Amino acid sequence: MTKLATLIEVTEGSPESVLKKLAISKLGAARLLPVPGSDTVNIDGGLNDIRAVISANQINFFVRYKHDVDKYTKLLARFTEENNECCRLLPCKSIS
Numbered sequence: 001m002t003k004l005a006t007l008i009e010v011t012e013g014s015p016e017s018v019l020k021k022l023a024i025s026k027l028g029a030a031r032l033l034p035v036p037g038s039d040t041v042n043i044d045g046g047l048n049d050i051r052a053v054i055s056a057n058q059i060n061f062f063v064r065y066k067h068d069v070d071k072y073t074k075l076l077a078r079f080t081e082e083n084n085e086c087c088r089l090l091p092c093k094s095i096s
Contacts, residue, residue, distance in 0.1 A: 001051065001062035005092055006073055008059040012086040015054045019043060022079050060092065 010018045016032070023029035023043040027050065033042040040051040040062065050072055053060045063072050080089040 001064055002066050002069060003092065004061040004063065004069060004073055004076070006076060006089050007061065007092050008076060008080060008087050009090050010057045010059065010087050015057055015059055018083070018087050019052055019054065019059055021083065022076075026075055026079050058090075 008018065008022075019041065020032055023032055023045075027044040029043055029045040033046065034040075035042055035051065038051075040053050042048060043052050044050050049064045049068060051062045053062070061072065061076065063069055077089055080087050
């Protein structure tokens with residue numbers, strides 16, 4: 001999977017609640033699904049095209065297909081603009 005160059009920093013509330021709101025409102029998921037044997041969370045209703053990893057108050061994102069990087073980066077930007085009272089979009093310090 002390819003790590004996105006941006007992440008969400010949660011400024012109000014829990015990262016889990018912000019991630020759940022993103023998953024439901026933008027990705028059509030009913031709930032968050034931890035991926036067995038991994039520290040990632042499936043957030044797109046089982047399609048497995050985008051996953052998230054929560055670390056403290058930050059949420060990193062990984063996409064299955066490189067051609068979807070721009071699509072999901074824009075989706076995250078829209079989400080953080082609409083929810084700027086609880087989160088913001090930041091560049092990742094390093095991409096692996």
